[in-house]
Amino acid sequence: MPAHVPDSDPSTPPSTTATTPTPGSTSTSLLADDPLARERAHLAASRSALRAMREDVENLDIRDVTANWVNAAVLTAQIDDRIKALADLSHTPLFFGRLDYLHTVGADLAEGSAGESFYIGRRHVHDAHGDPMVIDWRAPVSQPFYRASRKNPQDVGLRRRFGYTGGELTAYEDEHLTDATETERTSKLLQAEIERPRVGPMRDIVATIQPEQDEIVRSGLSGSVCVQGGPGTGKTAVGLHRVAYLLYAHRERLARTGTLVIGPNRSFLHYIEQVLPALGELEVKQATVDDLVTSGAGAGIEIRATDEPAATSVIKGDARMAEVLRRAIRAHVTMPTEPVVVVRGSRRWRVPTYELEGIVGELLARDIRYGAARDALPRRIAHQILVRMEEAGEAPDDRVQDTVARDPAVKQAVKAIWPPVDPAKLVLRLISDAGFLAEHADGVLTDDEQRTLLHPRPARSPKSAKWSAADAVLIDEARDLVERTHSLGHVVLDEAQDLSPMQYRAVGRRCSTGSATILGDLAQGTTPWATGSWAEALAHLGKPDAVVEELTAGFRVPRDVIAYASRLLPLMSPGLTPVSSVRESPGAMSVQLVPGEADLDTAVVAACEEALTHEGSIGLIAADTRIPALAKALEAAGHSWLSPGEETTAASRLTLVPASLAKGLEYDYVVLDEPAAVVGAEPDERTGLRRLYVALTRAVSGLTVRHALPLPEALRD
Numbered sequence: 001m002p003a004h005v006p007d008s009d010p011s012t013p014p015s016t017t018a019t020t021p022t023p024g025s026t027s028t029s030l031l032a033d034d035p036l037a038r039e040r041a042h043l044a045a046s047r048s049a050l051r052a053m054r055e056d057v058e059n060l061d062i063r064d065v066t067a068n069w070v071n072a073a074v075l076t077a078q079i080d081d082r083i084k085a086l087a088d089l090s091h092t093p094l095f096f097g098r099l100d101y102l103h104t105v106g107a108d109l110a111e112g113s114a115g116e117s118f119y120i121g122r123r124h125v126h127d128a129h130g131d132p133m134v135i136d137w138r139a140p141v142s143q144p145f146y147r148a149s150r151k152n153p154q155d156v157g158l159r160r161r162f163g164y165t166g167g168e169l170t171a172y173e174d175e176h177l178t179d180a181t182e183t184e185r186t187s188k189l190l191q192a193e194i195e196r197p198r199v200g201p202m203r204d205i206v207a208t209i210q211p212e213q214d215e216i217v218r219s220g221l222s223g224s225v226c227v228q229g230g231p232g233t234g235k236t237a238v239g240l241h242r243v244a245y246l247l248y249a250h251r252e253r254l255a256r257t258g259t260l261v262i263g264p265n266r267s268f269l270h271y272i273e274q275v276l277p278a279l280g281e282l283e284v285k286q287a288t289v290d291d292l293v294t295s296g297a298g299a300g301i302e303i304r305a306t307d308e309p310a311a312t313s314v315i316k317g318d319a320r321m322a323e324v325l326r327r328a329i330r331a332h333v334t335m336p337t338e339p340v341v342v343v344r345g346s347r348r349w350r351v352p353t354y355e356l357e358g359i360v361g362e363l364l365a366r367d368i369r370y371g372a373a374r375d376a377l378p379r380r381i382a383h384q385i386l387v388r389m390e391e392a393g394e395a396p397d398d399r400v401q402d403t404v405a406r407d408p409a410v411k412q413a414v415k416a417i418w419p420p421v422d423p424a425k426l427v428l429r430l431i432s433d434a435g436f437l438a439e440h441a442d443g444v445l446t447d448d449e450q451r452t453l454l455h456p457r458p459a460r461s462p463k464s465a466k467w468s469a470a471d472a473v474l475i476d477e478a479r480d481l482v483e484r485t486h487s488l489g490h491v492v493l494d495e496a497q498d499l500s501p502m503q504y505r506a507v508g509r510r511c512s513t514g515s516a517t518i519l520g521d522l523a524q525g526t527t528p529w530a531t532g533s534w535a536e537a538l539a540h541l542g543k544p545d546a547v548v549e550e551l552t553a554g555f556r557v558p559r560d561v562i563a564y565a566s567r568l569l570p571l572m573s574p575g576l577t578p579v580s581s582v583r584e585s586p587g588a589m590s591v592q593l594v595p596g597e598a599d600l601d602t603a604v605v606a607a608c609e610e611a612l613t614h615e616g617s618i619g620l621i622a623a624d625t626r627i628p629a630l631a632k633a634l635e636a637a638g639h640s641w642l643s644p645g646e647e648t649t650a651a652s653r654l655t656l657v658p659a660s661l662a663k664g665l666e667y668d669y670v671v672l673d674e675p676a677a678v679v680g681a682e683p684d685e686r687t688g689l690r691r692l693y694v695a696l697t698r699a700v701s702g703l704t705v706r707h708a709l710p711l712p713e714a715l716r717d
């Protein structure tokens, strides 16, 4: 089959066509009048073209082009990656759509110019002549697949979506965008994809990205975007597809600068980790904020404690701590009190105190890191000495300047004026030494706040200190004041509503010269420092100009379930738009009071058993303190279960989820144990209701609530 099929099928097919596959049924006559057979033939041809592309790479002989074994190893690794990227995965169809343009693309819509057809898939496939068989979904020519409409057809005459059953192309669905007689219909294939029972890790949505999502996915690399969206509106999916898009559109730049996806915890990262590889992107790093501040330059810092009381971590996460640290670091600089005298041969060269003061004053006034200024100081002192040498008729060169800069007298002066700072030691001192803290927090933190910060049993050294997550962020900030943190090209920050101002700063410095995609839902903020507004969060991130977009169409939670959960919104996040579910099924929902607390566990296990009679994954969500009892009850009833983030499979479908880890995850059926316990586990009612809102909105097909205690008022009928 040729690369671009000239327009088009002889007969206009019905809007959705489905048949049972008939293997090997692509005879010429059939091809002529059976569009589905033609599409299958194109699929078969594309698969062999992909196979040929892979074989070409596998057969590459690199012996002649590699100078040494290091080159060879690098090249071999690149080739291995390319072979992996060219794998033909039986469960991921090679293309999912087709666009028939009315005119040749790029040919200025000239009257009479012939149209072109393009098959849209996850990766580019070309034939032996280099002509495209499948176009990457990220290419500009693919964009109308996501955005073209009857109002603005973008020169597309036909948009065709393909349906697959077990890797076999079995259906297609057409929209003739310029045909005024054709009425707008919701796509059945899209609907089927949305309604599909979930099992296993998160999947890509490349075949069904919606126009408002696509605008975010394809927004430029130079700008930062913040997406506010209720549960299941596709924020995570959009963020991951945006990285894939940016890597395609700016491959070289991002290969140099790097990309990173930040998620709230390991379970979440496991859940999403296969999306980018499925889109052919194997290189994107994924981490939690804790990982960021304890790895790399922060290696050696281990998080081993929780701040007590919780108010301590609120203060540690407050942006004012940045000022306290800045002051504490600068306070290490001591104005010189004596001249520097360097002896070279028979001569003594002297830089007087006032000149040294001038240099130090100037370095302090410049906006450079403490460490960079410290590195500059000996060279600046040496420069003054060289000026004197020149005045005395000598002709010193750069080497002399280097030697003078390394002179013991200069070194000693630098050590006294601008001593090295150990960021961990500095933070330890701030939280253990009341006098030191007061000196730098004066006018920034109240006396009460300072008292709360001080550790009751301070460690002797950074090595023996039991750092909390908030401490690690403070150390990271201090480290950045000493030495600039390396910035990546693009960072995606998911569940962003939960970060403290200091955590935003930690993320912000990792994309200070790049851009960011910030994803979150203010109504799902469950930390004591959860942000109240995106403007505030973006300011802390250093991206105040980021565009804030809102997604309101819900792809996960069924109508009745989201309506039930949204009753909590006015109480905990007034003003936020409730999600409107695009799922057709109202969703199975059952809320039942169990008469005696003693019978709750049995009732919950029975609800899980009922849920297991359906297809898909089951999440039993409960307050963290209820987990051991429920684990026991499940065990007694002979059920095994998984932990959040462990992959659900057809054979093992039940996950026992502590409410604190439910965020970002989804299960086909959710059994929710004792809502009052989920609310009660949080320090205040608003946070409790938000935690409950998260738990209620994990379900794709159905929600079962079992409770012995009264439900929160908003959920009572």
Ligand SMILES: Nc1ncnc2c1ncn2[C@@H]1O[C@H](COP(=O)(O)OP(=O)(O)OP(=O)(O)O)[C@@H](O)[C@H]1O
Binding pocket: 193, 194, 203, 204, 205, 208, 209, 210, 213, 229, 230, 231, 232, 233, 234, 235, 236, 237, 238, 521, 524, 555, 556, 663, 664, 665, 666, 697
């Ligand atoms: N355009 C789409 N087509 C099909 N499925 C979609 C689409 N957008 C999102 N989904 C699906 O909806 C579900 C929810 O998506 P996602 O987890 O990205 O939402 P979210 O906004 O991050 O939710 P939460 O706030 O709960 O973390 C996923 O199963 C995702 O694959």
